[in-house]
Amino acid sequence: MFSTIAAWFSRTVMFGTVMMYGCVGETITERSGNLNLGIPGIMCIGGFAGFAGGYFYERAAGDSYNGLICVLLAVVSSFIAAMLVGLIYCFFTITLRANQNVTGLTITIFGVGLSKFLGTLVMGEQTTIVASRAHDTFSTRIPWLYENVPYLGELVFSYGFLVYLAIFVCVGASLFLFRTKTGLNLRAIGENPATADAAGINITRYKYLSICIGTGISGLGGLYYVLDYNRGMWVTENGIEALGWLAVALVIFTTWRPMNAIWGAILFGFLSWAYQFLPNLGVTIPNYAINLVQALPYVVTIFVLVIVSLRKKRENQAPQSLGLPYFREER
């Protein structure tokens, strides 16, 4: 009983962490008024770049392998690669004022395709490649606490450092958005860019920076997926894209608040994996219903979306100018 729930919970946390990164990154982006539907593609790119960083370092270093350098290389390459793709999105939607939905969807086609293509180049004839030492480093548990705290050690202290970093990022993003002046400015742009512009806020700089940093954070979700969740394996048919869409849903579910992403991601993970663990607890699900259970996160998200719009509380709504381009001369 305990072992089943513990296994379910730890799977949930790991699954949720991927979404958490994606969600926080997308929240920062959407708070600036840009709906970035390219997140799934960007997470794929971040995942592949991070994997490549770890994998090639591991091979090049040989015996002089150093965990810290590996982590640094993987994280930095993942973050930068995702950010570069985010930069393409920025250039199109902000500078060229292209439609955000259209650009975002193209980014997803591009990102998913490019990561898989580069993956096949690295793999050659194989169907999988493993960065095993990078995986070991990324999944190192918290040493003392994991062994010595009963129950909680297994539940809370058994994950790689990126899980704790994700929670830290959620808290940090929340503080940034709601407790700093820069965050206030950013939210003002998302609500009404013309007013923010009149107040002297540089819209273009804010949007570029927030979207680039946001996509960089999302990219780390892909990195976590490959190097920890997926045991350091790169396979062509990975689940990053699906998780990316779940992350976009999660942003709505959290009503654009990064703090909610912590428990929201865990709830989504719990629902997504319910079909695997419920049978062990005596609840049998017929084979065909598995898919219906898997649709639950999306159904729940729609409910949240409807209820939020029903209650008309200003602070829970989507940023008012979400999805709309801003052109100063059009006022």
Place this chain on the structure above:
Amino acid sequence: MSNSTRIGREPLIRISKKDVAPWWQKAVVRVVALIAALVIDAIFIYLFTKMNPLDVFSTMFKGTFVFDYGTTFFINKLLRTLRDMATLLCIAIALAPAFKMKFWNIGAEGQVLMGGLATACVMQYFGDSLHTPALFMLMLTASIVAGAVWGFLPAFFNAKWKTNETLFTLMMNYIAIDAVACMTNIWRGDKSAMGTINQATQAGWFPNIFNQRFTLNLFIVAALMIIVFVYLRYSKQGYEISVVGESENTAKYAGINVKKVVIRTMIISGAICGICGFMTVAGKDQAISTATAGGYGFTAIIVAWMAKFNTFYMAIISFLIVFLEHGASEIANTYGGLNDYAASVITAVILFCLIGSEFFLNYSIKLRKGSKKEA
């Protein structure tokens, strides 16, 4: 970024809105964008394969036009491109009314799948008991209803409580995908895959015309293209749609019932998507899977948006995209260093260039010191 103003100095580059560009200018900009895309793709191909990009591009043509194996082969190959084009075009046509209303229906993928699922249900359960005309009528009705319901839900909540339609329709896609997965799991039973529906009786299959079952699809889509064009341009309802799209307040003052228009238009949009699902299942695949819509529900968004709600432009653009897609997978099959994923990168680059080219049609760039440069 270019147009950030510092006090006391005129910015180096100023961007301003332009009048509607004449048709030749539109054509020139698009062609330049395509050439730019092909150059970028050529660099991409050369970097990874060291092959001559010109050879690779000439292979691209063979995805649609093959002259080496006789007329039948040529026609079949061409028809196959037209088939995929018809699917893509049909979804884009379905999106046109919604987009013209500035209602971001990005749930076409799900609406198509639901239409397909309804068709498959009818084929499964009534294939043996109904006569052919009745069976087809039931399939068509079921698919229209299923698609329309999937379009109605987000429209209803949007009209009533301003629920964000982009996010709502996006979520509906994944529910539809899971619904299809669920039904195929039931139908396949112990088998590993579901396979073709009514393999023995061929009940509910489109008739064979020109040696292909999907030929009927082409005619249906051509008819839809004309109907929707006329509907948007010359009907009262089409006019209402464009007023609501331009300004909801204007529509209200003019006495247009905005909620009714939103819901009605989305029902139409979803219904056409449903028809697309019907054609895909009955005419093209004779099977259903989560890949029935094949991502075209998303690509069609790009098509519909680039064509600016003109269904004839949509035909041109969807032909172009399918041509490129088939060409890219032809490249992937012919050359060792490239694969299907490279094909999607090549397509994405072309889409990027086309999207970016819009800027030069809508805005003009002016340099400082009075020197004027038209883009």
